[in-house]
Amino acid sequence: xxxxxxxxxxxxxxxxxxxxxxxxxxxxxxxxxxxxxxxxxxxxxxxxxxxxxxxxxxxxxxxxxxxxxxxxxxxxxxxxxxxxxxxxxxxxxxxxxxxxxxxxxxxxxxxxxxxxxxxxxxxxxxxxxxxxxxxxxxxxxxxxxxxxxxxxxxxxxxxxxxxxxxxxxxxxxxxxxxxxxxxxxxxxxxxxxxxxxxxxxxxxxxxxxxxxxxxxxxxxxxxxxxxxxxxxxxxxxxxxxxxxxxxxxxxxxxxxxxxxxxxxxxxxxxxxxxxxxxxxxxxxxxxxxxxxxxxxxxxxxxxx
Numbered sequence: 001x002x003x004x005x006x007x008x009x010x011x012x013x014x015x016x017x018x019x020x021x022x023x024x025x026x027x028x029x030x031x032x033x034x035x036x037x038x039x040x041x042x043x044x045x046x047x048x049x050x051x052x053x054x055x056x057x058x059x060x061x062x063x064x065x066x067x068x069x070x071x072x073x074x075x076x077x078x079x080x081x082x083x084x085x086x087x088x089x090x091x092x093x094x095x096x097x098x099x100x101x102x103x104x105x106x107x108x109x110x111x112x113x114x115x116x117x118x119x120x121x122x123x124x125x126x127x128x129x130x131x132x133x134x135x136x137x138x139x140x141x142x143x144x145x146x147x148x149x150x151x152x153x154x155x156x157x158x159x160x161x162x163x164x165x166x167x168x169x170x171x172x173x174x175x176x177x178x179x180x181x182x183x184x185x186x187x188x189x190x191x192x193x194x195x196x197x198x199x200x201x202x203x204x205x206x207x208x209x210x211x212x213x214x215x216x217x218x219x220x221x222x223x224x225x226x227x228x229x230x231x232x233x234x235x236x237x238x239x240x241x242x243x244x245x246x247x248x249x250x251x252x253x254x255x256x257x258x259x260x261x262x263x264x265x266x267x268x269x270x271x272x273x274x275x276x277x278x279x280x281x282x283x284x285x286x287x288x289x290x291x292x293x294x295x296x297x298x299x300x301x302x303x304x
Contacts (some may be wrong), residue, residue: 019293026292027060029219030179032274034209035113035282036068036225045283049224050116052288053186054126061292062179065188066212068205069109073101087146093162093202101202105190106132114188121184129178132190133167134200136174139193139208141165141201165193165201167208170215210265214272221269222291223262224282229300230259240301243267266302276303 033053040046056063070091077084077100085092093101110130117128133139144164147156178185189212191205206223213221230238230246233254241249246263249255255263259279266277280287280299291298 018295022293022295023059026219028062030062030064030213030216031056031292032064032066032209032213032216032218032221033288034066034068034206034221034223034225036070036205040067040069040072040109042283045285046113047116047120048285049282049288050113050128051120052286053117053128054121054124056288056292057121057126057184057186058124059293063186064175064179064212064216064218065113065186066191066205066209067105067109067113067188068191069101069105072109073097073104076100076104087148087159087161090144090146090161090164090204091202092160093164095163098163098200098202102132102192102200105202106130106134106192110188110190117186117188121186124184126184126186128188129185130188130190131174133193133203133208137171137194138174138189139167139203139211140169140171141193141195141203142168143195143201163199163201165195165203167193167203167211170211172212172215175212175216204261206262206265210269210272210274210277213269213274213277217273218269219275220292221266221274221277222288223266223277223279224287225262225279226281226283227259227279228281229279229298230255230263230302238300239297240303243270243302243304246302263302270302270304276301278302 053063074084080100082096114128114130144161144166146159148159175187178187191203191208193201193203228237232238246267250260250263262279269277278291278299278301287298
């Protein structure tokens with residue numbers, strides 16, 4: 001063994017020793033992870049995410065994964081010749097779109113992630129379990145309502161988004177049974193829910209993650225996306241924000257575009273009892289490990 005290899009070994013041991021206080025902090029705690037954006041688009045990145053999720057489980061954390069799949073739905077709709085319409089960034093979901101969305105989310109994406117976790121955890125028998133909000137009344141939804149000002153009359157009018165829902169009730173019993181089982185399971189949840197009358201609805205994955213994190217009293221929620229975090233007016237990364245500061249960033253227009261619903265989700269999750277939410281770049285290797293087990297952290301942390 002060369003001197004360089006020996007030094008690498010000492011460096012690894014030092015890193016593990018420094019991580020001990022953080023490992024103790026998250027021991028037997030639930031961490032809800034929203035996995036989405038371009039972080040899902042590359043197989044190598046996805047497999048690394050699966051391996052890191054297995055490592056979290058082996059270190060005593062209870063990871064619960066909620067995934068998106070907007071780009072994949074769009075690609076499948078295009079192949080099927082179904083045209084997508086968006087209103088204020090939300091996909092209008094008719095019956096044909098809903099059928100494709102469920103097939104992509106609950107089928108291909110969900111099972112791929114669960115399988116990657118099972119493969120990564122084979123040696124230690126950690127298994128991914130693919131679910132959707134339709135399983136065991138996990139997510140009961142109500143139809144989402146949105147309003148928009150008419151450009152001529154300036155009157156607020158309700159717009160119909162079709163089969164787009166919002167969580168009305170979360171029943172976490174199935175997830176709790178899996179994360180506290182004697183076996184090592186990692187739940188992987190597709191953002192599909194069902195209404196009281198049995199109708200299937202598509203749900204924003206960030207919203208599902210926030211609602212689930214609140215219902216599970218999660219210690220952390222990690223929003224893995226394709227941006228570094230929240231940027232201030234000068235374009236610099238904001239490392240920490242209070243809920244009050246997050247609301248101010250939205251109100252004053254510092255947060256724009258897709259960052260607004262992410263901050264709204266973070267605010268709702270913290271107000272529901274989650275200790276803190278982190279918006280971070282899921283494309284960076286081992287981003288979750290850096291956030292949870294080092295003093296440096298990754299992305300923007302939002303807390304009370």
